[in-house]
Amino acid sequence: MCTQIKANGDVPQQRSPSREVMVFKIGGGNYNDYQNLLTYAKGQQPPRSIWYGCTELLNPEAFLHPSEHKPLVGMTTG
DSSP: OOOOOTTTTTOOSSSSSEEEEEEEEEEEOHHHHHHHHHHHHTTSSOOEEEEEEEEEEEHHHHHHHHGOOOOOOOOOOO
């Protein structure tokens, strides 16, 4: 869905808030980012559904020392 801006610069208000949100991070993602997104989503009214993705999934040690480790692969989130 694309929001169109009127000639006078006004953006039409959405009729209802999005219930599904997709977040994609370029670079190293981690479990903590995902948990923070879930906490935020559950606090919204109505609660949101979050999809989280990243180009690299890092374990805690790789997150602290990125030059020494390879990213994990194949993790899916629900």
